[in-house]
Amino acid sequence: MDILPYSDEHKIFRGVIRKFFEKEVIPHVEEWEEAGIVPREAWLKMGEQGYLCPQVPEEYGGLGVDFLYSVIVAEELARTNHAGLAAPLHSDVVVPYLVAFGSEEVKRTYLPKCVTGECITAIGMTEPNTGSDLAAIKTSVVEDGDELVINGQKTFISNGINCDLIVLAARDPAVEDPHSGIDLVAVPATAEGFVKGKRLKKVGWHSQDTAELFFEDCRVPKNHRLGSKGAGFMMMMQKLAQERLMCAIGAVAAAEVMLEMTIEYCKERKAFGRPISKFQNTQFKIVEMATEVKLGRTFLDKLIAEHMEGTNIVVEVSMAKYWTTEMARRVADECVQLHGGYGYCEEYPIARAWRDVRVMSIFAGTNEIMKGIAAKFMGL
Numbered sequence: 592m593d594i595l596p597y598s599d600e601h602k603i604f605r606g607v608i609r610k611f612f613e614k615e616v617i618p619h620v621e622e623w624e625e626a627g628i629v630p631r632e633a634w635l636k637m638g639e640q641g642y643l644c645p646q647v648p649e650e651y652g653g654l655g656v657d658f659l660y661s662v663i664v665a666e667e668l669a670r671t672n673h674a675g676l677a678a679p680l681h682s683d684v685v686v687p688y689l690v691a692f693g694s695e696e697v698k699r700t701y702l703p704k705c706v707t708g709e710c711i712t713a714i715g716m717t718e719p720n721t722g723s724d725l726a727a728i729k730t731s732v733v734e735d736g737d738e739l740v741i742n743g744q745k746t747f748i749s750n751g752i753n754c755d756l757i758v759l760a761a762r763d764p765a766v767e768d769p770h771s772g773i774d775l776v777a778v779p780a781t782a783e784g785f786v787k788g789k790r791l792k793k794v795g796w797h798s799q800d801t802a803e804l805f806f807e808d809c810r811v812p813k814n815h816r817l818g819s820k821g822a823g824f825m826m827m828m829q830k831l832a833q834e835r836l837m838c839a840i841g842a843v844a845a846a847e848v849m850l851e852m853t854i855e856y857c858k859e860r861k862a863f864g865r866p867i868s869k870f871q872n873t874q875f876k877i878v879e880m881a882t883e884v885k886l887g888r889t890f891l892d893k894l895i896a897e898h899m900e901g902t903n904i905v906v907e908v909s910m911a912k913y914w915t916t917e918m919a920r921r922v923a924d925e926c927v928q929l930h931g932g933y934g935y936c937e938e939y940p941i942a943r944a945w946r947d948v949r950v951m952s953i954f955a956g957t958n959e960i961m962k963g964i965a966a967k968f969m970g971l
C-alpha cells in the first residue's frame with residue numbers, strides 16, 4: 592500500500608520527467624561537472640516543460656498543482672546522480688518565500704520568470720562567520736527613502752553564480768535583539784552593489800555553482816522586503832521545515848538509487864567464479880541497506896503526507912533530515928565497498944554519489960542543529 596496518494600496524473604508525470612532527464616540531463620552531467628556550473632539553457636528547458644515551481648499559483652504563471660509534483664521532480668532528479676541543476680532549491684525552498692511573503696509587485700515581476708527558468712533563485716543566509724547561528728548574521732539592511740541599502744557578505748550560496756534573484760537574510764543594525772532585527776529581502780542580480788564573488792571549489796557537488804556573494808551599498812526598492820520589517824527570522828522558521836523535508840527527500844531518493852546501482856553491479860561482477868551477489872556478506876549488506884532505505888522511505892512518505900495536510904512537523908522533520916542524510920551516507924559507503932576498487936573511480940557513478948551525499952548532513956541546518964531543535968521541542 593502506498594502511503595502517498597499518487598494519482599494516475601502523478602504517475603504519468605513521473606514517467607515523462609524521467610524520460611526528460613534521461614535525454615536532457617544525464618548525457619550532459621559529465622560536462623557540467625567539469626564546468627562547475629549548469630548552463631542556463633538547462634533551466635530554461637526545465638521551465639518550458641513546466642518542471643519548475645509547479646506549485647506557483649496559475650495567476651503568476653505556475654501550474655498551481657500539489658506538493659507531490661515537487662516530490663516527483665526531486666526524486667527523479669536524484670536519479671540523474673548530480674547536484675548542479677538545483678531545481679528543488681529554486682522551486683521548493685526559495686520561491687515559496689516569494690509566494691508567501693512577496694509584495695504584489697515582487698510576485699508579478701519575478702514569479703512568472705521563476706516558472707519559465709528565466710529567473711534562477713538562491714537563498715542567502717550563511718555568512719563567513721556564521722552558519723548554524725542564523726541569528727548572528729551581520730549583513731545589514733537599512734532604509735533610505737524608498738530604498739533598502741544592504742551591506743555584507745554571504746558564502747556557500749547554492750546557485751550563487753547563476754542566480755538572478757536572491758532571497759537574502761539581513762539585519763537592521765539598530766535593533767539589538769538578535770531575532771527581531773532580521774529582514775528577508777528579494778535582491779535581483781541586477782541591483783546596484785550586488786557583486787558575485789568566486790565559485791567555491793568543493794569536494795563534491797561539482798556542477799553546483801556554490802559561491803560567495805557581496806553586497807556593497809546594494810540598493811533595492813523598499814517593496815522588495817518580504818513580509819513585514821523584522822519578521823525575517825519568523826518567516827525562515829516557518830519555511831525551513833519544507834527545506835529540511837526536501838533534503839530528506841533527496842537523501843532517501845539518493846540512497847534508493849545507490850542501492851539500485853550496487854545491486855546491479857553485484858549481480859554482474861564475478862569473483863571466485865561467481866557473482867559477488869552470491870556471497871553471504873554481500874547479501875547481508877544489501878539486505879541491511881534495503882531495510883534502512885525502506886525505513887527511511889516509510890518515515891519520509893508519512894511526513895510528506897502530514898506536511899501536505901498542514902500538520903506541524905518541526906520535530907519529525909528535524910529527525911528525518913538528520914537520520915535520512917546519515918543513512919544515505921552509510922549506504923553510500925557500503926555501496927562503494929561492494930564496488931571494490933571501481934567504486935573509487937570516477938567512471939563509476941557510485942563514486943560521485945558517495946562524495947555528493949556527504950554534504951547533506953551539513954547544509955539546510957547541520958545534523959547537530961537538527962538534533963538540538965528536536966531536543967528543544969521535546970522539552971529537554
Ligand SMILES: Cc1cc2nc3c(=O)[nH]c(=O)nc-3n(C[C@H](O)[C@H](O)[C@H](O)COP(=O)(O)OP(=O)(O)OC[C@H]3O[C@@H](n4cnc5c(N)ncnc54)[C@H](O)[C@@H]3O)c2cc1C
Nearest residue numbers: 714715716717721722723747748749953954955956957959
Ligand atoms: C554545498 C553547500 C551548499 C550550501 N548552500 C547554501 C545556500 O544555498 N544558502 C545558505 O545560506 N547556506 C548554504 N550553505 C551553508 C550551510 O547551510 C552551512 O554550511 C551550515 O548551516 C553550517 O554552517 P557553518 O558552515 O558556518 O558551520 P558552523 O555553524 O561553524 O558549524 C561547525 C560545526 O559546529 C557544529 N555546531 C554549531 N553550533 C552548534 C550547536 N549549537 N550545537 C552543536 N553543534 C553545533 C555544527 O553542527 C558543525 O558540526 C551551503 C553549504 C554547502 C557546503
